[in-house]
Amino acid sequence: QQPVQSPQAVILREGEDAVINCSSSKALYSVHWYRQKHGEAPVFLMILLKGGEQKGHEKISASFNEKKQQSSLYLTASQLSYSGTYFCGTDDGQNFVFGPGTRLSVLP
Amino acid sequence: DAGVTQSPTHLIKTRGQQVTLRCSPKSGHDTVSWYQQALGQGPQFIFQYYEEEERQRGNFPDRFSGHQFPNYSSELNVNALLLGDSALYLCASSYDRGYEQYFGPGTRLTVT
Numbered sequence: 001q002q003p004v005q006s007p008q009a010v011i012l013r014e015g016e017d018a019v020i021n022c023s024s025s026k027a028l029y030s031v032h033w034y035r036q037k038h039g040e041a042p043v044f045l046m047i048l049l050k051g052g053e054q055k056g057h058e059k060i061s062a063s064f065n066e067k068k069q070q071s072s073l074y075l076t077a078s079q080l081s082y083s084g085t086y087f088c089g090t091d092d093g094q095n096f097v098f099g100p101g102t103r104l105s106v107l108p
Numbered sequence: 109d110a111g112v113t114q115s116p117t118h119l120i121k122t123r124g125q126q127v128t129l130r131c132s133p134k135s136g137h138d139t140v141s142w143y144q145q146a147l148g149q150g151p152q153f154i155f156q157y158y159e160e161e162e163r164q165r166g167n168f169p170d171r172f173s174g175h176q177f178p179n180y181s182s183e184l185n186v187n188a189l190l191l192g193d194s195a196l197y198l199c200a201s202s203y204d205r206g207y208e209q210y211f212g213p214g215t216r217l218t219v220t
Contacts, residue, residue: 032208032209040213041198041211041212042151044209047208055208085150091205095153096141098143098151098152098153100150
């Protein structure tokens with residue numbers, strides 16, 4: 001079952017912050033976050049594992065609430081290069097499913 | 109260090125034909141996953157291969173099959189192509205489950 005992402009789209013000015021949320025109805029083994037720019041392949045940002053382990057890029061932060069099966073991606077002091085579509089991917093041990101994506105636009 | 113590579117880059121096939129797409133994982137990775145991405149949508153998980161066996165499978169018909177070789181490279185086969193199979197097919201590799209996936213550039217398949 002596909003996770004739910006919110007918001008669907010967000011527009012920021014350079015330097016502003018944003019939060020993207022992802023929730024699942026299933027108990028999760030891990031949550032992944034990826035960014036995809038138009039015409040390019042998705043790029044790994046962060047993985048959050050059940051039990052609290054996290055791996056990702058230094059400038060990216062995220063959280064995973066295991067009780068609620070919810071994850072949030074925090075983008076601070078946004079840069080023009082942050083523009084793209086952000087996908088969360090959830091692994092419940094049986095299937096890996098990407099969310100519908102959140103389109104982020106950062107304007108100068 | 110070469111990343112994930114896929115071939116071919118583009119492919120045009122006729123409805124009813126069969127197609128084989130290829131993927132070489134990033135060095136050191138033993139797990140390969142395949143995704144289908146339609147225009148404007150997120151990637152849809154097809155299946156994952158680990159140790160030459162299909163470990164996980166998404167909601168795709170049996171027309172979609174795959175294989176992983178001893179060198180961890182992988183193939184995606186699609187039989188009896190339908191117009192709806194037109195999409196970008198992405199391959200991603202990782203070091204087992206629970207690790208980040210690195211995506212290849214994709215193969216753009218057009219079915220006419």
